[in-house]
Amino acid sequence: MTAPRLDRGQRPDGADFPDCKRTFMEFNVLPGARAPYGIRNGAGPRRAVAGMVASTYVSGAESEGAYTLHMLTGAKGSGLPLLSHSEAHVTLYVLDGALELVLDGQRYRMGRGDSALVPAGTAYGFVMTRARTVLMAYATATALDSLLAGAPYDGFIPAEDDATGPADLLKGDFPGTTVLGALPEGTDFAEALTTLPETSVPYVLEAGMGERLLVADQLFTFVAGNRQTGDQYLSVMTQGPQGDMIPPHKHLLHDELFFCLDGAMRLKAGDELIELAPGDFCFVPRGTPHAYQFLRPFTNMIGWLQPGIFEPFFHTLGDPTELTRYPQTPAPFRFDRVIAKLDELDIVPLGRPPEAGA
Amino acid sequence: MTAPRLDRGQRPDGADFPDCKRTFMEFNVLPGARAPYGIRNGAGPRRAVAGMVASTYVSGAESEGAYTLHMLTGAKGSGLPLLSHSEAHVTLYVLDGALELVLDGQRYRMGRGDSALVPAGTAYGFVMTRARTVLMAYATATALDSLLAGAPYDGFIPAEDDATGPADLLKGDFPGTTVLGALPEGTDFAEALTTLPETSVPYVLEAGMGERLLVADQLFTFVAGNRQTGDQYLSVMTQGPQGDMIPPHKHLLHDELFFCLDGAMRLKAGDELIELAPGDFCFVPRGTPHAYQFLRPFTNMIGWLQPGIFEPFFHTLGDPTELTRYPQTPAPFRFDRVIAKLDELDIVPLGRPPEAGA
Numbered sequence: 001m002t003a004p005r006l007d008r009g010q011r012p013d014g015a016d017f018p019d020c021k022r023t024f025m026e027f028n029v030l031p032g033a034r035a036p037y038g039i040r041n042g043a044g045p046r047r048a049v050a051g052m053v054a055s056t057y058v059s060g061a062e063s064e065g066a067y068t069l070h071m072l073t074g075a076k077g078s079g080l081p082l083l084s085h086s087e088a089h090v091t092l093y094v095l096d097g098a099l100e101l102v103l104d105g106q107r108y109r110m111g112r113g114d115s116a117l118v119p120a121g122t123a124y125g126f127v128m129t130r131a132r133t134v135l136m137a138y139a140t141a142t143a144l145d146s147l148l149a150g151a152p153y154d155g156f157i158p159a160e161d162d163a164t165g166p167a168d169l170l171k172g173d174f175p176g177t178t179v180l181g182a183l184p185e186g187t188d189f190a191e192a193l194t195t196l197p198e199t200s201v202p203y204v205l206e207a208g209m210g211e212r213l214l215v216a217d218q219l220f221t222f223v224a225g226n227r228q229t230g231d232q233y234l235s236v237m238t239q240g241p242q243g244d245m246i247p248p249h250k251h252l253l254h255d256e257l258f259f260c261l262d263g264a265m266r267l268k269a270g271d272e273l274i275e276l277a278p279g280d281f282c283f284v285p286r287g288t289p290h291a292y293q294f295l296r297p298f299t300n301m302i303g304w305l306q307p308g309i310f311e312p313f314f315h316t317l318g319d320p321t322e323l324t325r326y327p328q329t330p331a332p333f334r335f336d337r338v339i340a341k342l343d344e345l346d347i348v349p350l351g352r353p354p355e356a357g358a
Numbered sequence: 359m360t361a362p363r364l365d366r367g368q369r370p371d372g373a374d375f376p377d378c379k380r381t382f383m384e385f386n387v388l389p390g391a392r393a394p395y396g397i398r399n400g401a402g403p404r405r406a407v408a409g410m411v412a413s414t415y416v417s418g419a420e421s422e423g424a425y426t427l428h429m430l431t432g433a434k435g436s437g438l439p440l441l442s443h444s445e446a447h448v449t450l451y452v453l454d455g456a457l458e459l460v461l462d463g464q465r466y467r468m469g470r471g472d473s474a475l476v477p478a479g480t481a482y483g484f485v486m487t488r489a490r491t492v493l494m495a496y497a498t499a500t501a502l503d504s505l506l507a508g509a510p511y512d513g514f515i516p517a518e519d520d521a522t523g524p525a526d527l528l529k530g531d532f533p534g535t536t537v538l539g540a541l542p543e544g545t546d547f548a549e550a551l552t553t554l555p556e557t558s559v560p561y562v563l564e565a566g567m568g569e570r571l572l573v574a575d576q577l578f579t580f581v582a583g584n585r586q587t588g589d590q591y592l593s594v595m596t597q598g599p600q601g602d603m604i605p606p607h608k609h610l611l612h613d614e615l616f617f618c619l620d621g622a623m624r625l626k627a628g629d630e631l632i633e634l635a636p637g638d639f640c641f642v643p644r645g646t647p648h649a650y651q652f653l654r655p656f657t658n659m660i661g662w663l664q665p666g667i668f669e670p671f672f673h674t675l676g677d678p679t680e681l682t683r684y685p686q687t688p689a690p691f692r693f694d695r696v697i698a699k700l701d702e703l704d705i706v707p708l709g710r711p712p713e714a715g716a
Contacts, residue, residue: 040654041654042655042656075682076682096470096620097470097565098565111456111469112454112470113488113490130471130565130566131565131566131682132471132565132566132682155686156656157684158683160683160686160687207456207489207490208488208489209489241514262454262636263399277622277636278635278636296399297400297401297514298431324434324489325433325515327518328513
């Protein structure tokens with residue numbers, strides 16, 4: 001492993017990427033089309049809704065109607081009433097605070113790192129239970145764009161005089177969403193899963209669990225795969241130590257969303273080098289050359305990939321593991337197995353050829 | 359408020375601090391004396407103990423035996439057995455994952471942002487309940503230096519073959535600590551407090567709660583004050599939006615520990631400017647000129663101040679509030695009230711005089 005360089009030298013000097021501009025790509029402005037851009041923590045276009053601030057990371061305009069990504073930041077008591085989406089599958093990922101999720105008639109406590117999958121047609125809703133709760137809501141189709149289209153808002157946390165809450169959504173009319181009523185009360189809690197279900201059913205997954213694969217010194221953890229999303233998308237976390245840039249490549253048929261959870265990372269996207277801190281995001285649409293590098297001794301990111309056709313890549317490159325953290329002794333980097341199946345996987349290697357089986 | 363500059367210009371250019379070297383102070387090395395230094399997230403000197411990695415942020419050598427600060431990172435099942443300290447008061451602050459704390463015969467669930475105070479002589483212990491749990495342990499005296507003095511360890515997370523756990527501490531002999539036995543089992547959980555107790559009793563405090571004060575656009579939240587620590591130290595969080603550097607100053611009689619929780623911050627310490635990301639830390643001993651600036655729209659830090667003589671400063675400068683988040687409309691910045699009581703407070707303003715009552 002590369003020795004940690006923690007105190008200096010973490011800024012990109014561009015020497016190893018002479019083709020990169022090292023400029024800043026557009027941040028915090030949605031381009032309205034499938035083009036690379038970034039969002040700094042919580043700083044996408046914002047609206048006030050149901051006691052929360054909804055910051056849009058991806059709207060239907062960027063995904064051509066295929067999916068959306070929002071950050072929801074709220075105070076105690078804010079959240080969503082009981083509702084269901086006709087078409088949208090939703091994955092929730094909690095970043096801070098805690099909430100109570102009602103999902104398909106069960107009640108769950110969720111905290112940092114816990115995730116939930118809500119298949120289309122499933123009744124769900126949640127109430128935030130801490131002074132500050134933050135979660136990411138990824139959804140197929142565009143129902144969440146409509147549901148979260150509250151009043152434009154300049155702040156990053158709810159205003160001190162915000163008196164709205166989930167009840168304010170009961171009277172609205174939202175395309176793709178049926179509002180079912182107030183969130184039921186309850187004191188009995190179901191347990192989160194520690195393994196993924198085999199089919200597309202509603203579930204809450206405990207932080208750090210899910211299907212795991214080892215690739216060199218990195219651990220990949222699926223919190224949702226094709227079996228769970230009805231072949232619609234993948235949601236996968238990648239954690240590892242400070243290390244080298246992975247081999248640059250591009251995909252022709254699927255988009256990749258990068259969201260930094262812990263530590264810091266450098267991203268090559270198109271001809272730019274950017275750095276992401278926790279909460280920061282980069283949209284890498286299909287066709288965009290890219291690569292990433294972890295800059296801190298514990299770096300963790302979550303990605304959403306749509307459509308889910310890239311799942312076989314992970315199983316080709318990685319090996320199943322029971323570990324729940326990256327290993328101190330790296331596993332082999334079996335990019336040779338990817339090269340051998342290039343015609344079956346949606347990946348085009350770029351730049352210097354990676355060493356096989358290193 | 360200053361308009362957010364999120365996409366560029368976040369690096370210090372030094373123009374407004376011509377006296378600052380803009381070099382990097384020593385990071386990740388403990389100086390062994392009361393001198394300014396920094397620790398990057400988890401990268402203090404590390405030891406493997408009880409299934410956890412203990413990263414030392416402050417040892418007794420830096421505080422002349424007055425206090426210590428450690429980051430504990432562990433996997434499910436790691437933690438501390440039931441024990442008590444003869445002299446040390448302990449404040450725990452959870453950063454990631456979750457744990458079950460047994461404190462004075464009660465059992466608590468704790469997640470990100472929850473804190474606990476353990477007065478000297480109180481029986482406590484905990485077991486981590488998520489794949490990755492991280493907490494900060496601040497303690498007076500040096501009992502935690504002794505308790506956490508496991509084998510030196512290069513990694514930042516527990517090794518994949520680490521088979522140790524809380525039981526391994528049952529057979530040790532640790533100055534200042536009495537090991538009482540295995541952590542009792544239990545399924546009944548007590549509720550965390552939402553207000554501070556009036557005296558130095560054991561408690562768990564819910565994330566974001568505690569005694570709160572407004573100062574301009576920032577919210578100060580005490581998770582422990584002199585009444586709770588027996589006049590030994592303060593533990594106070596400060597959250598706010600991106601803004602200007604606060605007025606530079608120094609303290610003559612107390613040390614200040616800065617730990618970044620969310621967002622990013624710039625710190626002037628001595629004649630250097632540094633930046634801190636979540637998990638990063640700076641030790642500002644008594645006598646060191648310093649100031650801080652928040653760089654992200656939601657930045658939050660926690661500080662430990664020892665001894666606790668600076669508590670009246672916060673009540674002089676701030677106004678009590680029921681808010682649990684920083685306000686969109688700033689409160690007055692009443693530094694004039696501090697100036698009027700300078701001879702009673704341990705603060706020496708430096709540089710340009712701040713505007714009063716702005």
